[in-house]
Amino acid sequence: xxxxxxxxxxxxxxxxxxxxxxxxxxxxxxxxxxxxxxxxxxxxxxxxxxxxxxxxxxxxxxxxxxxxxxxxxxxxxxxxxxxxxxxxxxxxxxxxxxxxxxxxxxxxxxxxxxxxxxxxxxxxxxxxxxxxxxxxxxxxxxxxxxxxxxxxxxxxxxxxxxxxxxxxxxxxxxxxxxxxxxxxxxxxxxxxxxxxxxxxxxxxxxxxxxxxxxxxxxxxxxxxxxxxxxxxxxxxxxxxxxxxxxxxxxxxxxxxxxxxxxxxxxxxxxxxxxxxxxxxxxxxxxxxxxxxxxxxxxxxxxxxxxxxxxxxxxxxxxxxxxxxxxxxxxxxxxxxxxxxxxxxxxxxxxxxxxxxxxxxxxxxxxxxxxxxxxxxxxxxxxxxxxxxxxxxxxxxxxxxxxxxxxxxxxxxxxxxxxxxxxxxxxxxxxxxxxxxxxxxxxxxxxxxxxxxxxxxxxxxxxxxxxxxxxxxxxxxxxxxxxxxxxxxxxxxxxxxxxxxxxxxxxxxxxxxxxxxxxxxxxxxxxxxxxxxxxxxxxx
Numbered sequence: 001x002x003x004x005x006x007x008x009x010x011x012x013x014x015x016x017x018x019x020x021x022x023x024x025x026x027x028x029x030x031x032x033x034x035x036x037x038x039x040x041x042x043x044x045x046x047x048x049x050x051x052x053x054x055x056x057x058x059x060x061x062x063x064x065x066x067x068x069x070x071x072x073x074x075x076x077x078x079x080x081x082x083x084x085x086x087x088x089x090x091x092x093x094x095x096x097x098x099x100x101x102x103x104x105x106x107x108x109x110x111x112x113x114x115x116x117x118x119x120x121x122x123x124x125x126x127x128x129x130x131x132x133x134x135x136x137x138x139x140x141x142x143x144x145x146x147x148x149x150x151x152x153x154x155x156x157x158x159x160x161x162x163x164x165x166x167x168x169x170x171x172x173x174x175x176x177x178x179x180x181x182x183x184x185x186x187x188x189x190x191x192x193x194x195x196x197x198x199x200x201x202x203x204x205x206x207x208x209x210x211x212x213x214x215x216x217x218x219x220x221x222x223x224x225x226x227x228x229x230x231x232x233x234x235x236x237x238x239x240x241x242x243x244x245x246x247x248x249x250x251x252x253x254x255x256x257x258x259x260x261x262x263x264x265x266x267x268x269x270x271x272x273x274x275x276x277x278x279x280x281x282x283x284x285x286x287x288x289x290x291x292x293x294x295x296x297x298x299x300x301x302x303x304x305x306x307x308x309x310x311x312x313x314x315x316x317x318x319x320x321x322x323x324x325x326x327x328x329x330x331x332x333x334x335x336x337x338x339x340x341x342x343x344x345x346x347x348x349x350x351x352x353x354x355x356x357x358x359x360x361x362x363x364x365x366x367x368x369x370x371x372x373x374x375x376x377x378x379x380x381x382x383x384x385x386x387x388x389x390x391x392x393x394x395x396x397x398x399x400x401x402x403x404x405x406x407x408x409x410x411x412x413x414x415x416x417x418x419x420x421x422x423x424x425x426x427x428x429x430x431x432x433x434x435x436x437x438x439x440x441x442x443x444x445x446x447x448x449x450x451x452x453x454x455x456x457x458x459x460x461x462x463x464x465x466x467x468x469x470x471x472x473x474x475x476x477x478x479x480x481x482x483x484x485x486x487x488x489x490x491x492x493x494x495x496x497x498x499x500x501x502x503x504x505x506x507x508x509x510x511x512x513x514x515x516x517x518x519x520x521x522x523x524x525x526x527x528x529x530x531x532x533x534x535x536x537x538x539x
Contacts, residue, residue, distance in 0.1 A: 005529055008522045015514075016409065019416035035252040039320050040419040043193060044426035044500065047377075050193040053202070054179060054361035055162075057186045061355035063142070064092065067102045070125060072261050074104070076426040081120055084115045096186050100147035104128065104140035111135055112418035116287035151186075157354045160189060162205050165346060166393050167191070175424070188358065193424070203343075211269065211286075212262035213330070216319055220245060220254030227255050237290045243309060245316035255318060268292030274341035277333065278528075282330045293328035301325040312371040377430035385411075385433055388441050396448055398538035402523045407516040410440045413511035418504070428501035436508025437537065439483070443516035447472040448539055461537045465524050473517060486512075 016231045058129055078085060093099050101315035109117055117138065121130045128140040133140070142150075153180060163176045179187040217240050221227040224242050228234040236242070241258045241321050245251035261321060276374025286297060300308070309319045317332050335341035388407070392400035416435060418425060451468030459467065490502040496521040 001312065002529070005522070005525055008518070010485055012519055012522060015241065019354045021522070022416035022419040023412070026280050040156065041415065042418075042422065043423045044191070044424045044429070044497075048190065048193045048432075050364070051195045051201070052363040053190040053192070053205075053359065054192060054360075055188045055205070056096070056358045056360050057155055057158045057188060058356040058358060059151050059154045059186050060093045060098055060102075061103040062150060063099045064090070066127075066150060067104055067142075068261075070465070071104060071191060071487070074125070075105075077120055077124060078117075081116055083109060083116055083120070085109050099151070100142060100144070102142055102147075105133075106138045106140070107136065109136050109138060111225065126250070155188070155352045158357070161353050162188070165205060166190070166201065188357075197438065198366065201345070202359065202362075208394045211264075211266035211332075212311045213264040214243070214262050214309040214311055215303060215355070216257035216309050217257040217259060218258030219307075220319070221256075224255050227257055232258075243311055243314065243316050245309075246318065256307075256309055256319060258311075258400075262311075263298050263308075264288065264292055268296075272345040274335070274338060274345045277331065281333070282335040282338050284335060284341045284344045285329065286326075287329045288331070290328075297325055297327040297490070300327075337458060349365045352444065377434075380439070381434050385437055390435060392441070396539050399448055401450070402446065402520055403441070405523060406444065407437065407440050408437065410508065410511045410515040413514065414504070414508045417507045417511070421505060422509075424496050424500065425504075428497040429504040432501045432504030432508065435505060439480075439509060440512045442479075442518060443472075443512055444520065446475055447520065451539060453535070455539075456505065462528065465521075465528075469521050475517065476513070480513060483509060 012080060023037065023040055025040065027033035034533045063207055071090060072089050075088060078088075085106055087105075088107075089105050091101070091103050091105075093101055093481065095215075099188055106117075118130060121128065121140070127139070127142060127146045128196050131141065133139050159176050159178065162176070166176070168173045172191065175191045177189050178185060179189045181203070190205065197199060213399070217237065218230060219227065221230070227242050228236060238255060240257050241254050241260050243258050245256060268291075270287045270289045272284055274282060275285055277283045299437050304322050304324060306322055307319045308322050310317050311328070313333065317428045332344065335344065385407070389400075389404050394400070396403065414433060417423075418429075425431075447468055450472045451464050454464035454467045485504040487506045487509075491499050494502065
């Protein structure tokens with residue numbers, strides 16, 4: 001065997017070993033072999049069974065939060081610029097369609113401060129358009145382009161947050177994607193292979209995990225009405241609101257009057273983790289970033305002896321009295337179990353959802369359906385493969401063995417690539433595998449027919465093989481490139497299953513180039529190596 005042939009044999013052997021390792025790993029027993037196979041070949045929802053959820057992101061919540069944040073900034077900037085005003089308020093869009101109609105109203109600005117107000121808005125608040133409603137009143141409306149950016153960002157952050165939470169539970173094969181292609185679409189599709197009881201997943205996904213720490217103005221009260229009756233005319237103080245503290249084992253239901261603007265929010269968190277506190281009860285501790293720690297330290301230092309409400313998703317978890325200055329850490333008590341504390345820490349670490357979510361659809365796919373799909377897919381693939389092998393052996397005789405070996409190696413490389421890339425195999429993916437078999441056979445047919453044509457023209461065997469491979473190569477490249485381009489469009493514009501089909505087909509095409517051209521040529525050269533004269537070729 002010459003040096004070139006030996007080098008190609010080493011490359012092919014190394015490729016086969018790498019593929020087998022990717023599929024089977026290094027099993028120590030038969031049980032390990034089966035377990036590694038299940039672990040490395042990941043099945044999608046349609047094959048493995050699991051849960052299918054459709055969520056609607058309430059993007060209007062993000063618009064409200066954006067407006068409220070800018071209102072607080074605006075109050076501070078107006079004070080620094082010595083621009084007086086009577087009140088600053090926002091409207092309250094209730095539906096997704098009305099989200100971008102969010103507005104900020106500034107009332108009671110002196111006439112001589114109009115120019116200063118316009119300059120301030122133009123310089124620091126490029127998200128908003130300022131218009132006049134009267135000589136002293138103004139309205140800020142969100143620019144259409146900024147509203148569209150906020151809507152897109154809300155959906156993207158929601159997808160990333162939900163995916164982080166699910167992956168934190170070890171469900172790495174799950175998928176979260178936007179349902180629909182319009183920028184106005186606010187629905188997300190969540191697929192959870194292998195999860196047949198999605199109750200806990202729904203709870204973790206649906207928890208907005210919006211952590212806020214508020215200064216407590218008054219309370220607790222038994223009812224919201226009692227809280228309002230504590231003030232003249234039943235009107236709450238300016239910039240305050242009522243928040244509920246639900247009943248738990250360690251507290252009774254009550255209502256507190258708190259400041260409207262939080263001191264700290266979930267965005268200020270650096271980390272969160274579960275731990276056991278006093279008397280062995282589980283709680284969730286959190287730490288703040290440096291800037292938030294300084295801000296929190298200043299607040300607690302000036303409010304010693306007063307209550308601080310720890311609010312999670314608009315409900316008070318606890319309202320402890322500030323005993324001394326607190327800077328970079330805090331704790332949330334009231335967890336019913338270690339899992340409860342761990343789940344809360346998980347969602348806090350993953351980040352709060354920028355908006356609430358509403359469940360529109362929930363379906364559970366039984367594993368028996370997935371097993372049927374896998375069985376039928378394997379049977380159809382094997383039947384097609386056997387039929388192709390028989391046809392190649394009958395028509396091309398011994399050369400058909402060459403094509404069969406290349407075809408089998410093509411399938412092994414494809415499955416190994418899916419394992420290494422941690423891709424999920426779905427039913428459309430199996431269709432891609434079957435189509436790849438057809439494409440691989442097509443490449444071998446092109447090469448073999450070219451060789452036959454050269455033999456009919458009177459060329460020698462070695463010359464016919466060399467010319468057949470070189471002439472067919474360009475045709476194979478051309479067909480593969482056009483198919484890859486088509487797959488690229490399927491991947492860009494298609495949904496999850498369509499993307500899976502495109503990815504599987506592209507991997508199969510790349511593997512086919514290696515097997516049909518490199519491996520198949522090697523087998524011909526290896527078979528004919530050492531023969532001084534070759535009179536005929538079995539093809």
